[in-house]
Amino acid sequence: MTPNSRPHPRLRTVRAEWIKTVGSRGTLTAMGLLATLPVGFSALVVANTPSTDPPGAPGDDDIVANTLVGVLIGVVIAAVVGATAIGNEERSGMISTSYTATPRRHRVILAKASVAAASTLIIGIASSWASYLVARPLQRGQGYVAPSYPEPDLFSGPFLRAIVGTGLLTTLIAVYAVGITTIVRRTSIAIPVVVATLLLPGLLATSDRIQQFTQRWTPFAGFSIQHTVQRPDYFAGPWHGFVVTAAYTTVALVAAISLAHRRDIRPA
Amino acid sequence: MAVPTVPAMRSNLPQPGLTFEALTKRFGTVVALDDVTFTVPPGTVTALVGPNGSGKTTSMRIALGLASPSAGRVLVAGQLYRHLDAPLTRIGSLLDATAVNPGLTGRTHLRWLAAAGGIRAARVDALLEQVGLGTAARRRVGGYSLGMKQRLGVAAALLGDPPILILDEPMNGLDPEGMVWFRRLARNLRDEGRAVLVSSHLMRELEGIADRVVVIHRGRIAADASIASLLMGSPDAADRPSLEDVYLRVVTSPEEVRP
Incomplete structure (x- = not known):
């Protein structure tokens, strides 16, 4: 085979990362969890959240977003997928072999990010669809x-934006984790x-003013992609929030x- | 008049082997490598010998572009490692045989490496047989013995059929049968005209393999000579000293020994 007939080095590196991902039990387990745990969490939360609106009055709860609450688990699993892609190799020392095979190191990092992104995207969308389909009947109850x-x-539009978003x-979070783990070099530091x-900005926001800031300008902003209605405690547009989280991801990468x-x- | 084109052309050719040029590496105030210069010519097995912490691994990691030198450089066939196109086909390396994700099978490990290096996947199974891992190929590396990991590491180094090889302590953990296997392999690689650099902290391991010995001690080259001249250079030529004796003499009184 002549060098010219080989695939481009960038594609070779992506293929190499794909082989690693498919070949290791850990990542396959994580994908299985990403497909199921958010669905279960959504179902559990929704099945225990009764409507407080008086019958007949128009309600202001975002019922679609509520069925997708399992994303809180989903992003944690995505963080694990992204972090282990780099962190496992930092721990074993195999990262040296990866960089020896591909001395242009950005290719290794981008290939890992691409593989983590592709797998979490497909399974993430399937998982959010399943969350809605499972949780909505429980919600009606x-x-x-x-x-x-x-x-x-x-x-x-809003419904599809919430599901696909x-x-x-x-x-995004899987890629963000690839970036953060490359920087700190250890999974056990990167995931926290x-x-x-x-998540902390959203949990710690006590007043409306802080809530407004965290929804607009911290990585937490991305969750607004799930919004399908107007509510007084929604401070960022769906795409505004998503783009802010995407910006943090880009900076990290x-x-x-x-x-x-x-x-x-x-060396390890 | 004859024009002397041949010498002029030759001087422009890149050096085919591996060249360490005035390599210095400092970690903070610690000088790990101090003006290290030596070459690994084609068709020889060059042994890099020194006690633990003497700078063997650091020089190899710099050669492979994993660490940057404070001064000097290493040229692989005349080029810096990071400028190599398809590096695995130019230089093969084994640094730390245990540095493999334990969850991968030996075969998967070589398959991803072949994909990254643009190497035919068919070579993977042939190599696994060649290094004696045919039956263990589909088992996870986490369950391999150190000797099996060394064999996998050697297979990874040979994957791109490279003319230059860097092997850091490849005999660690090999059983006697493995030792015999590795010695034969090293001699074959030399006979095929490859430039082979093998490190060890045990001089005895290298007897019968190495053509040249570079002794590194506290980051400096303490000796750089052919095996023959090292043994000849002994003060009491009456009884031939072992390599071990010569090595101990060199590292205890670091005077330069040149061929």
């Missing part, structure tokens, strides 16, 4: 029914960093690549 809560139109958010920067090129690779 809790009193979220017409006329207060008419059935969502499954082909409307939940998968996209999972993907990713989860804390992502760029910082990771620039660091990876400059520093010495440590």
